Amino acid sequence: MTDREVGIDALSVYIPHFYLDLKDMAQANGVDPDKYYVGLGGKHMAILPPDEDPVTMAAEAAKALVESWNIDKKSIGMVIVGTESSVDGAKPIASFVHGLLGLPTECRVFDAQHACYGATAGLTMALNWCATRDKKALIIATDVARYDVRSAGEPTQGAGAVAMVISSNPSLLKIRQDIDAAYSNHVFDFFRPLYRSTAVVDGKFSLECYLTALECTYERFKKQTGLNLSDLDFLLFHVPFPKMAYKAFARLYEIESKERSLPPLSDIFEDMTGCALWANREVGNIYSGSLYLALAGLLETPNINPATKKVGMFSYGSGCCAEFLLGEFKGDQTRWKGKTGLIGHLSKRVKISYEEYIKIREAYEGKIPLNTLSLGNGSYYKYCGIIEHKRIYDNSSSDAPPMST
Ligand code: HMG
Numbered sequence: 001m002t003d004r005e006v007g008i009d010a011l012s013v014y015i016p017h018f019y020l021d022l023k024d025m026a027q028a029n030g031v032d033p034d035k036y037y038v039g040l041g042g043k044h045m046a047i048l049p050p051d052e053d054p055v056t057m058a059a060e061a062a063k064a065l066v067e068s069w070n071i072d073k074k075s076i077g078m079v080i081v082g083t084e085s086s087v088d089g090a091k092p093i094a095s096f097v098h099g100l101l102g103l104p105t106e107c108r109v110f111d112a113q114h115a116c117y118g119a120t121a122g123l124t125m126a127l128n129w130c131a132t133r134d135k136k137a138l139i140i141a142t143d144v145a146r147y148d149v150r151s152a153g154e155p156t157q158g159a160g161a162v163a164m165v166i167s168s169n170p171s172l173l174k175i176r177q178d179i180d181a182a183y184s185n186h187v188f189d190f191f192r193p194l195y196r197s198t199a200v201v202d203g204k205f206s207l208e209c210y211l212t213a214l215e216c217t218y219e220r221f222k223k224q225t226g227l228n229l230s231d232l233d234f235l236l237f238h239v240p241f242p243k244m245a246y247k248a249f250a251r252l253y254e255i256e257s258k259e260r261s262l263p264p265l266s267d268i269f270e271d272m273t274g275c276a277l278w279a280n281r282e283v284g285n286i287y288s289g290s291l292y293l294a295l296a297g298l299l300e301t302p303n304i305n306p307a308t309k310k311v312g313m314f315s316y317g318s319g320c321c322a323e324f325l326l327g328e329f330k331g332d333q334t335r336w337k338g339k340t341g342l343i344g345h346l347s348k349r350v351k352i353s354y355e356e357y358i359k360i361r362e363a364y365e366g367k368i369p370l371n372t373l374s375l376g377n378g379s380y381y382k383y384c385g386i387i388e389h390k391r392i393y394d395n396s397s398s399d400a401p402p403m404s405t
Contacts, residue, residue, distance in 0.1 A: 082119025117317025158284020
């Protein structure tokens with residue numbers, strides 16, 4: 001470890017072009033819409049069309065990042081993709097992205113997998129790596145959350161990617177390297193056997209596992225830093241559904257209020273966590289990227305400039321592995337307003353019906369041909385199908401070979 005500051009230098013979000021209103025899903029499932037809107041705290045859910053996949057989403061986020069913030073591609077010496085939505089048993093998504101972006105050959109390129117913790121695993125490795133060199137690391141979280149139709153998890157689906165540049169002297173968020181507040185436990189709360197496209201989940205148990213991991217990492221964080229909830233300005237969580245962030249915050253509030261007097265729960269929650277959750281409410285769970293989507297939400301929230309403020313960040317991946325990170329925002333952060341990609345993608349989205357959502361699912365699973373769907377979502381990269389066992393991608397849809405799912 002060195003005394004160099006390391007952390008997030010830039011960030012960019014990609015959200016698919018289509019969304020479903022949870023009210024329409026509630027109606028189809030015969031459920032009161034308030035169960036999804038209020039009980040889970042969601043509103044809309046990003047839907048990935050079948051000519052996009054975790055590779056194209058990762059490449060879109062990374063391309064926007066490199067172009068918007070003038071990142072010199074030659075400065076990137078490591079690409080790590082955090083994902084639980086692999087497209088190949090051997091070749092990592094990072095390798096496809098490295099090729100699609102034309103990154104230098106002098107580069108380490110691999111995926112990091114542990115459910116929703118994957119991107120954080122990549123991030124912490126990149127922080128150590130950047131502490132001793134002037135190169136930058138590209139960390140991308142990309143995932144599609146899929147549960148069975150009409151299952152309890154279905155209203156918590158989503159899709160999206162968040163790309164981040166990690167470097168020394170970061171201009172966005174300095175992350176403390178001397179804290180090791182991690183936790184792991186071998187549990188079957190949520191998993192996806194290789195023969196399934198949807199997750200198997202023990203919903204109520206997964207909530208318990210998440211909260212136990214939170215308590216353990218928070219205790220370790222407190223012991224190592226001497227800091228507690230009152231010393232933080234913001235507290236961001238992994239957000240499988242927005243109400244989970246409330247449950248998590250309430251758990252820490254309960255612990256802390258035994259030791260010190262705190263403002264009312266609803267006020268302090270809104271100021272520290274709730275203010276950032278609007279993005280997660282629009283997109284749904286994007287697994288490895290959900291925590292970083294909340295970070296983008298915070299940066300894009302009107303009237304909030306988190307400059308020089310402290311943020312706690314709780315990352316949780318089922319299975320399970322968790323970590324509590326501490327960040328400190330650098331100088332003026334108003335430059336992020338309208339620049340993370342979040343507002344741009346959300347403002348151009350198209351609402352689809354429940355029936356179209358079901359068709360898209362069927363096309364993705366190869367049950368119906370693609371040409372029964374009208375696509376044309378304006379994304380730069382397209383997934384074109386598999387030819388001679390190789391996944392083919394293109395950046396000009398007119399020349400793309402025909403899709404064969
Ligand atoms: P459920 O069966 O819908 O649960 O499953 P419920 O019946 O308890 O209802 C949920 C809430 O809605 C309750 O509120 C109800 O009271 C309320 P709560 O008591 O929790 O505060 N409710 C209503 N509110 C208003 N109006 C109404 C109404 N009706 C009911 N009419 C569950 C919920 C989260 C279990 C399910 O969605 C699920 O299985 N989700 C997937 C698993 C998950 O997200 N787990 C979270 C922790 S694990 C994690 O975060 C990792 C993960 O991201 C994966 C990874 O790491 O890769 C998932």
